[in-house]
Amino acid sequence: MQISLKWINDYVNIENYFSKPQELADLLTNTGLEVEEVSDLGKRYASIVIGQILKLDKHPDADRLTVCQVETGSGSVQQIVCGAKNHKQGDKVMVALPGAVLPGDFAIKQSVIRGVESSGMLCSEKELGLSEESSGIMILPEDAPVGEKFSLYKGLDDILFELKVTPNRADCLSHFGLARELSNLLSLDLRYPENELQVEAGLSTKECISLEVKDAENCPRYAGRFIEGVKVAPSPAWLRTRVEAIGLNSINNVVDVTNYVMMEMGQPLHAFDQREIKGNSILVDKAQAGEKFTSLDGTEYTLDGSELVIRDQERPVALAGVVGGKNSGVQDDTTNLFIECAYFKPESVRKTSRKLGIETDSAYRFSRGVDPSGISFVLDRCCHLIQKLAGGKLYGDIHDFYPKGLEAKSFLVSSDYISQRLGMPVDDESFEKALAQLKLKPVKEGQSYRVTAPLYRVDIERKEDIVEEYARLHSYDAIPEKMPELALEPTPHEKDYELQRSLREFLVGQNFTEALNYNFENKLKASSFLGDLDKLKAYGITANPEPVQILNPLNEDFSVMRTSLLPGLMKNVEHNFRYGRHKGQLFEIGYAFGRDSKFGQDPRLAFAAWGETLDLWTKKEKAPLVLQLKESIESLLKELRAKSWSWKQEADAPDFLHPGRSAALFFEGKIIGFVGELHPRMKEALKTKEPIVFAELQLDALLRGQPKAFRVGGVSRMQMVERDLAFVCDGAVRSDSIIDLIKKSSGKLLKEVYVYDQFEGGSLKEGQKSLTFRMYFQDENETLEEKQLSALQEKIIQTVSSKLGVNVR
Numbered sequence: 001m002q003i004s005l006k007w008i009n010d011y012v013n014i015e016n017y018f019s020k021p022q023e024l025a026d027l028l029t030n031t032g033l034e035v036e037e038v039s040d041l042g043k044r045y046a047s048i049v050i051g052q053i054l055k056l057d058k059h060p061d062a063d064r065l066t067v068c069q070v071e072t073g074s075g076s077v078q079q080i081v082c083g084a085k086n087h088k089q090g091d092k093v094m095v096a097l098p099g100a101v102l103p104g105d106f107a108i109k110q111s112v113i114r115g116v117e118s119s120g121m122l123c124s125e126k127e128l129g130l131s132e133e134s135s136g137i138m139i140l141p142e143d144a145p146v147g148e149k150f151s152l153y154k155g156l157d158d159i160l161f162e163l164k165v166t167p168n169r170a171d172c173l174s175h176f177g178l179a180r181e182l183s184n185l186l187s188l189d190l191r192y193p194e195n196e197l198q199v200e201a202g203l204s205t206k207e208c209i210s211l212e213v214k215d216a217e218n219c220p221r222y223a224g225r226f227i228e229g230v231k232v233a234p235s236p237a238w239l240r241t242r243v244e245a246i247g248l249n250s251i252n253n254v255v256d257v258t259n260y261v262m263m264e265m266g267q268p269l270h271a272f273d274q275r276e277i278k279g280n281s282i283l284v285d286k287a288q289a290g291e292k293f294t295s296l297d298g299t300e301y302t303l304d305g306s307e308l309v310i311r312d313q314e315r316p317v318a319l320a321g322v323v324g325g326k327n328s329g330v331q332d333d334t335t336n337l338f339i340e341c342a343y344f345k346p347e348s349v350r351k352t353s354r355k356l357g358i359e360t361d362s363a364y365r366f367s368r369g370v371d372p373s374g375i376s377f378v379l380d381r382c383c384h385l386i387q388k389l390a391g392g393k394l395y396g397d398i399h400d401f402y403p404k405g406l407e408a409k410s411f412l413v414s415s416d417y418i419s420q421r422l423g424m425p426v427d428d429e430s431f432e433k434a435l436a437q438l439k440l441k442p443v444k445e446g447q448s449y450r451v452t453a454p455l456y457r458v459d460i461e462r463k464e465d466i467v468e469e470y471a472r473l474h475s476y477d478a479i480p481e482k483m484p485e486l487a488l489e490p491t492p493h494e495k496d497y498e499l500q501r502s503l504r505e506f507l508v509g510q511n512f513t514e515a516l517n518y519n520f521e522n523k524l525k526a527s528s529f530l531g532d533l534d535k536l537k538a539y540g541i542t543a544n545p546e547p548v549q550i551l552n553p554l555n556e557d558f559s560v561m562r563t564s565l566l567p568g569l570m571k572n573v574e575h576n577f578r579y580g581r582h583k584g585q586l587f588e589i590g591y592a593f594g595r596d597s598k599f600g601q602d603p604r605l606a607f608a609a610w611g612e613t614l615d616l617w618t619k620k621e622k623a624p625l626v627l628q629l630k631e632s633i634e635s636l637l638k639e640l641r642a643k644s645w646s647w648k649q650e651a652d653a654p655d656f657l658h659p660g661r662s663a664a665l666f667f668e669g670k671i672i673g674f675v676g677e678l679h680p681r682m683k684e685a686l687k688t689k690e691p692i693v694f695a696e697l698q699l700d701a702l703l704r705g706q707p708k709a710f711r712v713g714g715v716s717r718m719q720m721v722e723r724d725l726a727f728v729c730d731g732a733v734r735s736d737s738i739i740d741l742i743k744k745s746s747g748k749l750l751k752e753v754y755v756y757d758q759f760e761g762g763s764l765k766e767g768q769k770s771l772t773f774r775m776y777f778q779d780e781n782e783t784l785e786e787k788q789l790s791a792l793q794e795k796i797i798q799t800v801s802s803k804l805g806v807n808v809r
Helices: 022-028 175-185 237-245 253-265 344-358 361-366 372-390 416-420 428-437 465-475 495-507 523-530 533-538 565-579 625-639 680-687 699-703 733-750 787-805
Strands: 003-006 036-038 050-059 062-071 079-080 090-098 111-113 116-118 159-164 199-204 210-213 223-227 269-273 283-285 292-293 300-301 308-311 315-319 335-343 395-397 399-401 410-413 444-445 448-452 584-595 597-612 645-648 657-667 669-680 690-697 721-730 750-759 768-777
Touching: 003 175, 003 237, 022 036, 022 159, 022 175, 036 428, 050 079, 079 116, 175 253, 175 680, 210 223, 210 399, 210 699, 223 372, 237 253, 253 269, 253 361, 253 372, 269 315, 269 372, 283 335, 308 344, 335 372, 344 361, 410 465, 428 448, 428 465, 448 565, 495 584, 495 625, 495 699, 523 565, 565 584, 565 597, 565 680, 565 690, 597 699, 625 645, 625 657, 625 669, 625 690, 645 733, 669 680, 669 699, 690 699, 721 787, 733 768, 733 787
Parallel strands: 199 395, 210 283
Antiparallel strands: 003 159, 036 159, 050 062, 050 090, 062 079, 111 116, 223 335, 223 395, 223 399, 269 335, 283 308, 292 300, 308 315, 410 448, 444 448, 584 597, 597 690, 645 657, 657 669, 669 690, 721 768, 750 768
């Protein structure tokens, strides 16, 4: 929000800070009202002065140019080449001298134009940033003082603060509100703006416009006054300058006054054209479902009945607290006005504004809270200015619906409590003085004070807020620094946090990057990706077909809580492909959500990897990406010192996985997840041939019993023996089936077994393959003899052959 220091100075004397605005900005920032930028308009328009054309000649080498001799003050005459046609000798003009910088960073320099020296530029309103269009240079009145600075002449010798106001400080969303804050902080007198009225005797607002408030809960107070015979015209220079200086557009004298008072007092107002109020009746009530409303900018909205509206006898004429209607706004020929000044419930305005996507200065203030006790004063202030600038008769007997006055919050607080919370001494005298300075009306009750917060301080609700106010008033820097005494040892981290942190560190060490996705997802997209949830459940991952709905989602991409981590990782992969990153590997630790009899969340660990690295030096062919991810998961299992796991291929893989390149992880007695390659039809949608693989595991099952103790056993002195066995089998026989039978046949003597080689073709029949297994045997107490090994090998061969129908190669 932009704040003018000259405007602030109307209410509290801060002239001393005009030469040191940064000091005032630092004061506000240190008390919780951050000043993001300080703009000195006088410096912005430096080297731009009023000049008078003494002589005007044609350019000797250009028919469309003129050479002007321009006096710029103190007898100084500048020669300036000009291309405009609307000036003549004797005109007063705005002159940008060399060194001036016009809006848009256009620097004025000493130059030569078609062989003639030019020491500046005669400026138009557009070039000075005063209007969007102009037909020629700016011609000033005859009484304009030659040599006077442009900023001083136009009232732009001001300093603007760009203020960042936190949502709880609605009382500072105006110039008077900020002046009141500075009055408290600097102990300065506060001056109220003029609002004297000349009300016509015997004229009644209530006889001209009737009022009925049906929804008093959302509109606790509504006031209005009728004005007859106004003349709508352009605003005077002082008003136009002020509203434009803070970023508003000047419309006309009536609309500018309502905007001016809003920025002055923080209370939005609205001016209705009385001709357009059908039946001369105002009704404050909820909208009718399905009815249309067209705002001032011409946008049409369909209302659903939850919005609070201002309506006449036929249609809505305004969305309460948000925006006025095109059908009742002030026009150039408007003569009679009804001025509205009301207090609408912040929640009502905020919901309407967000639902319809309408952001206005009015909604911004109403949704944070305005001062209901100041309605009458603000209405009078607005009517005073309208009468002063547009004329008209002010009617008395105004509407002021306020059946149940809003009560100010009151509570007890002591200086000892403030002292305890701030860690600094606070005596009753300084505390009472601070409370009075903040207009909190302290009344002594025993050892405490009864504090009553004014209605404009919507942020003061409890005694903790008084602690903050006292600290702000006395500067946060005054609070002494003291390290707290640590009488107890620090609380250890939660076990799950420690385990997950170790997990993250290990996976990052394996060259994975952690992904952090929202817990929300698009229901249709997630359902389309996951497919048949029964197939997914067979692979150890449960996803509820009816995910948890979000009651008020931001958009459809955040409509439900996620039931799996994979749709989010798939989105990450698509994003990487879109921006040219064709290789990577991610992991995510997070929750999947569901609901049966009650809401629940399951911790999950998921992976995504895509693309292959081409080894240009050795041309060595690497294992398929799905096997690389499988190996990474096995490395994690070994890091967790897991002993019992295996991979199993179920009959039906999840729909999004390649049916022949996926497997479920059988871990400590049950399936807890899977690894697999993305189905080819889903890769086609990405228009890529790069491999894409995923995995998702139940994290609680994976970490159950962790951390496992590291047990060190003695090193056997007996020699380990290596044996290889090759089996010829049908192509459908899985290697893990053979490994299971080898383990069962070998007992404790078998230390390790794995697939050493796979061969197809040659002398083998079509559809057959040869699998070679390498086995390591060792007895802890004695050396294994050849006879014992031969018997064990024969047992393995017989078991595998009889169970699976395979032959030794």
